[in-house]
Structure formats: C-alpha cells, structure tokens
Amino acid sequence: MHEETHMHGLKAKGLKKGSVSRWATVTIGLAATAPAYSLASALGYGAATSGYQLPIVFILSVIPMFFVALSYKYLTTAAPDAGTIFTWGTKAIGPRVGWFGGWALLLGSILAGVAATQITVISVAIIFKVDDMTLWFHFGVAFIYIFSTTYLTALGARESSRTTMILTFAQYGVLILLAAILFVRVLQGEAVGSAEPFSWEWFNPLAIPSFDVFLKGFMIALFIFWGFDASLAMSEETDGNAEQAGRSGVIAMSITIFTYVVFSIAALSYAGIDANDESSLTHANNIDSSITTLATDILGKNGALVAAVIICISAFSATISTIMPSARIALAMATYRAIPSQFASVNAATRTPKFATWTIGMMTLIIYTTLSLMSESIVEDTILSVSIAVCTFYIVAASSCALYFFRTAFNHWHTALLQVILPAIAAAILFAVAVLQAWNMMDPDYGSSGSIAGVGAVFIIGVVTLLSGVVLMLMWNFYHPAFFRGETLPLERAHMVLDKDEKRIVNTEIAKNRD
Template identity: 35%
Template sequence: MSTDTVRNAAGDHGLSEKGLKAGSVGLIGAVVIGVSCIAPAYTLTAALGPTVSEVGVHLPAIFLVGFIPMLLVALGYRELNNAMPDAGTSFTWASRAFGPWIGWMGGWGLIAATIIVLSNLAAVAVDFFYLMLGQIFNNPSLADLATILPLNIATTLVFIAAACWISYRGMETTKTFQYVLVAFQLLVLGWFAIAAFSHVANGTAFDATAISPDWFNPFAVGSFSQFAAGVSLSIFIYWGWDVTLTMNEETKNPEKTPGRAATVTVLVIVVIYMTVALATLSFAGVGDTGLGAGNPENQGSIFAVLAGPVMGPFAILMSLAILSSSAASLQSTFVSPARTLLSMGHYSALPKSFGKISPRHKSPSYATVASAIAAAGFYVVTRTVSENALWDTITALGMMICFYYGITALACVWYFRAEAFRGVRSFFFKFLAPLVGGVILLVMFFKTAIDSMDPSYGSGSEIGGVGLVFILGAGVILLGAVLMFIMYKKNPEFFRGQILARTSQPYNP
C-alpha cells in the first residue's frame, strides 16, 4: 500500500484524497444539490396519494414521524463526516467502524438504491416530458407517446446520457444546473400551496377541510400496519439528503460544511412537505372520489390531477416543475453512486478502474459512466420484461434505504464508543441520536421485508407465492453479497483490513 493511502488533510485515518476538485461547493450549493436529489415536486406528486390512502388526514403526522429518524441519522452522519471526511461515506465509515465486510455491504446498499432510482427518475422525466408537449401544443395524444415502448426506452436513455454528461463535467457544472431547476420547482410548489389555501378561504375548494390538531397526532392512525406503511413511505420521501456528505472532498471546509448541509437540507424539506401536504388536504380532502386525495385514480400523480383546478391556466407550470424536479434529481443523484464507486475502487474494494478521475474535470470519470450504464441497463431490462418488475423494484427501495442508513447510523455509535459518555454533546450526537435513528430504520427494514413477502404488497405480482417486492429487494442485497465474495477472491487485501483498517475514535480530553 502506498503512503498516500495513509493520510489526508484531516490526519492519520487510513484515508486519502482521490483527486476530486476541492473547495468547489459551499454550504448553499450543497443544500441546493441536497434538495434537488430529494426532488420535492416529483416525490410529493408520487407519494402524497399512496400515503393518504394509508393514513388519511394524519398525513402531516406521518411526515413528521418519518422526519425524526432522518434527522437523527443526519446528526450521526455529521459526526462521522467531522471525524472522517471521505467521499465513500457509508462504505468508508462502516468499514472503519465494523470492518470491511459490513462496510462493503453498506456501500452496496447505497449504490444499488441510487442506481435503481436513477432509472425511475429518468422514466418519470420522460412521462412528464411528453405530457408537457401535449399541454404546450394542446394535443393530448402527444402524452401517449410515452406508452410506445421503443420510443420510451430511447428517450429515457437520452435523459440518462444527458444527466451523465453534466455529472461528468464536475461539481461546478452540476451546481449551476441545479440552482435554476431547484429554484423553479420550489417557486411552483409555493404557488400551488398559496393558490390552494386561497381556494379554501374563498369557498371554491373541491372539499374544503379545516386543519385540525388531530392531523398531527400519529397515535390516531387506525392500525400499526397502516402506521408502518405510512412511515415507510415517508422515509422514502426524505431519502437523498446524504448526497451532501458524498461531496465532502469537494466542499469548502470539508469537516463541517457537508454535515451542516445535510441537517439544513432535511429541515428545509420537512417545511416544504408540511406546507404542500396541508394545502393539498385542505383543498381536496381525503375522499376517494373526484379530486379527493384518497382517490386511487389520483395516486399515480396527484399534482397532475389537482394542478388545473388549483392553478388554473398556469397548471402547465406544475408539469414543468415535476419535469425539472425529476431531471434535476436524475442529474444530482449521479453524485452519490459515482463517488461511492470511486472510493471503493480507490481503496481496492472494487477494480482500480472505478477509482479513475477525469484529469480535466476532476470528477469520477469511470464511476460516473458506469453508474449511467448500470441505470440504463436496469431500466431497459425491467421495462422490457415487466413494468410491474420496474415499479416493484422501486417499492423495494425502502428496504435498501433503511438497510444502509441503519448500518451507517450504528457505525457512528460504535466508532465513537470510547467517548460517547464523556459529555452531553457527545452522548446526544454521537450515541443517542444515531442509535435511535439507526434502530428505527433497521426495524423498518425487517418490518418491510416481512410485509413484502405477501403477494398483495406492491403490484400484486408473485413468484411461488412470495411477493415480487420481497424477491427483488432481497435479491438485490444477495447480489451484493455475491459480488463481495467475488471481489474477496480477486483482491483479499481490502477484506483483510490491510487497506482501510478498522478502528475507533479515541477520546481526547
């Protein structure tokens, strides 16, 4: 092992810099990219309806409950980043705390989840692209072009290639692109919320419903199964804030800025979600007919249904906002898997080719292109074989998110175990917060895994009486284990702890 794999600017951690462009992103830029990756406009239009169908008017309570473990985990991520700023995040930190085997699987969970969601984001962008064309040219038949499989696949691949190209050009290009698209989608969501509340005040809402304190009471949800399903959905809608940590080697003040950006991103998102959720419930109610938020026919994209009645002739702006949201998230989501793959290649947990850096753009060249090829291949295969397989894999994302977030949160607890009880701040931020957040997410992982074995979970597809969602989720994790053993045979040094050694943070009085 060369000496440059022993030190970085933060000290002797067994970590090293990878050649990324340092100091290219500040706090505001990191928060913008974090919000973009979460994609509030796209996420809300897809998640509001299904969550309402589970918990009704208690949607705000569930959003708040889902926010709590995200915030607790984000605090743990911040502490890990302060001690070990490294682009590998979950992979690197879990390797340092628990050893190379668990670290490798933590990295795989992040990579698999983000690769899968990249294909979904591209597909959503394509759907709204053709819907937008239909609205612009006043020709609804143009929206149906998205249902033509060869055209759909070709357009999706173009979107993935374009996002890959922007990401390949580095964080400066990414940041500029994101400022415009994030500002636009937040402006439209604010417009929608104000317009919805105005309709309620003027008596022109579809089903005007007064906001009640009971909406914020999670204990009023009908059953634990409904509660768990709602929390699982709400965890998904917050996912993506950790992209701010994967940029830590490219941010100004890398020990502090990424962690602060993660916390600010989660807080900004919960404000956006609560405002839009309250506006939607107040305007449409939770009924299962007409414009009601509980209508199964509205759940695919609730904003596509409500934008016209709420925003009138400006409804096209919502289509543009969702298109820009999914396109922006498609591009910013490339940041996480590319830098995790880069780190795994750099530390010899994957072939060294993944550790290559573009000499011109100082970005993960090979890893970025590999992420795009994997996402494109995944979409082509699943979309061609079965559309249910594609959407059930997206449903299984919750399992992978809880899996790698939970591992990373507990890595914080274990890594800082020597100083956890040496002060109030250490106890809360390095022990209690990540412990509670990690346990909640791992409980949700096992709960989702058990529930998804039921064939009625997701699309209703099954193989041998076992739900397709469980088969896909467990299959992706098992695939990671197989690849890990293959890498062990090819490069045992990493798995013997000879490159990224297991350690703990000593207490410094």
C-alpha cells in the same frame, strides 16, 4: 487528556477542493429528495393510508431520519471522505459491513434512477400529448434522459452543482407558489366540497388509526425523505471545513420536512381524502399524480402541462444529485481497493470520476430497459423496492456513528446523546422497519407485479438484488483480499489521547521505573 475523533489513513482521490460551494451542497441534498416528483407519486398514497394524520406521520417518520442526519453530520466532521457510508462503516465496524453499506447505496441510487426515468417518460408523454407510448418512445426518452443527466454530472462538480441549484430553485419556486394558491383558495372558501377544514387534530399522534397505518406511512416517508445525504459525498470538494460540510445534510433535512408538512396541509385542506370525489387526492384517477390534480384544479387544462414540466425538472435534478454521490462512493471503494481499480480513475481536466459516473449511468439505462421489456408494472414496483436499500445504508451510517464515538462520547452528556444514543435508536428503528417491510414484500399481492415462484416480485427486486451484493463481495474477497484484511482501510475508533504534559509525565515515570 483530549478526544481524538478524526479518522486516519484516508486517501486523497484527486477531486478538486472548493469546486462546490456550501450552499450548493445543501441544494444537492434538496434536489436528491426530489420534492416535486416525490410528492406527485407519494402524496396521494400517503393520504390514502394515513388520512388527515399525514402531517404528523411525516413528522414522526422523520425523527429517526433526523437522528441519521446527525450521524452524517458527526461522521463527516470526523472523516470528510467521498466514500461516506462505505468509509465510515469500514472504519467503525469492519470492511464487510462497510462494503455492503456502499453496495446498498449504489443499488439504491441506480434503482432511484430507474424510477426517475419512468416518471420522466410519463411526464414527457403528457407534455407532448403522446397517447400511445410505444417501446421506441420509452427507450428513446429514457436514453436521452439518462445520457444527458450522466453527461452533465461528468462535466465536473462545479458545473453539475450549479445546474442542480438552478433546477432546485425552479421546482421549489413552483411548489411554494402552488402551496400559496392552495391556502388562498381554502381561506376564500373555494376548497373541494368533501375536504375537511384544517384542524390541529391532524398533529395528534394518538389519532393515527393503527400501527399498520403508521408503518405504511413511514415507508412512504422514507422514500420521499431519502436523498438529504447526497451532498455529504461531495465533502472532499466542498468549500469550507469538514464541520461546515457536515451541517449541509441537517439543513437539507430540516428544509425538506418543513416543505412536505406544509404542502401536505395545503393539499389536504384543499382537496381532502374522499375517494369518491373526483377532485380528491385519493380518487382512483388522482392517487398516482396528486401534483397534476392540484395544478389542473387551479390552472385549468394547462395545469397538467405545468405539473409535467416541474416533475421533469424535479426528476432531472434528482438524478444528477444521486449520480454524483454514487460515483464518488465507487471512486472511494476503488481507491481503497474494495472494487476494481478502474473506478478509481479521475479525469485530469474535469477532476471527476468519469468512468464511475458513466458506468452508473449506463447500468441505470440497462436495468430500466430490461425491466421495461419484462413488465411496465415491474418498473413501478422498483420505487417500492428502494426502501430496503435505503434502510440498509442508513442503518450502517447510524451504527457506525454510535460505535465510532462510543469511547469518547460519554465524557459529556450531550455528545453521548447526539453521537451514540440517538443514532443507536435510529439504527434499531430502521432495522425493525426493514424486517417488517421485507416480510410484507414477500406477499404476492404486494405491489403490482404479482409473484415469482410464490414470492412477491417487489421482494425479489428489492431484497434479492440487495443480497446479491454478498455474492459480489465474496468474489472480490477471494480475488483481492487486501481490503477485507484491513490493510487498505483499517478499523479505527475515536479514543482519548494524552496531552503533551501528560505524555511527558508518563515518559518520566517510565524512565524512573527502568532506572
């Protein structure tokens, strides 16, 4: 007998195979994590919550994420489908779980686009020295930003992936240079006076003050590590076989964790965490923009300009890298009749889902504009709310891997560990974290937007909008039930199949019994 671990019944969607190189898929995953703007917005808060234990918090937090990356690797090998979470969840668990996982990814991508737009608006204001940002400035920059990123994504997978590669190399080059200068300054004894010298104790998990501290650090890590999987939605367009495409997520995750840990060590060693020191990462004026603080200390008054430019580049490449996979998720959902068929259209010239791409771009612009009119702090809290959607579709991915391979994985101890046990652990951890985070988000004091009817605004933005997908799913189930009946994408699990000789023996035995 042999293992049958390839999903059947998957449909071609008109995407161009080979339009994205294997290294381009890795850079898409790296760009989607947006290291420059993620560190700029999260490093200060991570240092404030975890202190000098931030490197070990990053490492511990990435463990379940790495298990999820393994799930992506094996599921991509089994089904290199542009639908990723949606397709895998539907095949391994059921249509409703698959649909909801796809919705969570779409919602997370749009909210991430809103956050990136806000960061870009602030960075552009710094670049052009705009002190008074009017609504016209906000909306003008937002429109140009979202229109340009959507347009480049709609041009084609080859063009958008090449643009992403160039921008990714640019931001990583600056981050590497900045980290190197920080280490040199530390070695020369030019670190901030209140900063503690590097110690291996920073990697001691027992030195983390409390579980609450770890949980806060975990949620920050979840936000900045999210995106490594973006490249896997391009597997139908990636050069090479499905197994090679599946490795891209693991490679992107490995490079990302190395980058964040090394940069956090450099930043902590140089700037420290003394909130009373004006050069510290956790000072009130620095905590929202740690990259700007570090660049200014090193380069002088031009540092803020350099930081703003690199953060803009990071946000721009990240937005392209999140629009690409989310458009392909919508394409796959429409192909299997889980959403309206208009989203299944692929442009004949560019071989990209233009309708889905432009719809996602315009939804991002509409949501950003609406939230900006309501409150500037609501836009900021959108960043905090993304974590629930991310947890949701990662849970679906890990659970799908464990359930799909359950029948075949236990034939070998290593496949049982990598395909079932570790993904199941990741799903359990992320579920617990999501529940705890949702509970915390209900607190009116959580975030900066206050409460609505006594419930934290962050909870409403994150959880209520996520659960609104249930209503949309029920409406589509009523209107077009074929997908939910399993007619367009039936449930399937990996299973054992008889070899030719074994089939012949079985058929012979059956014939004898009939005689």
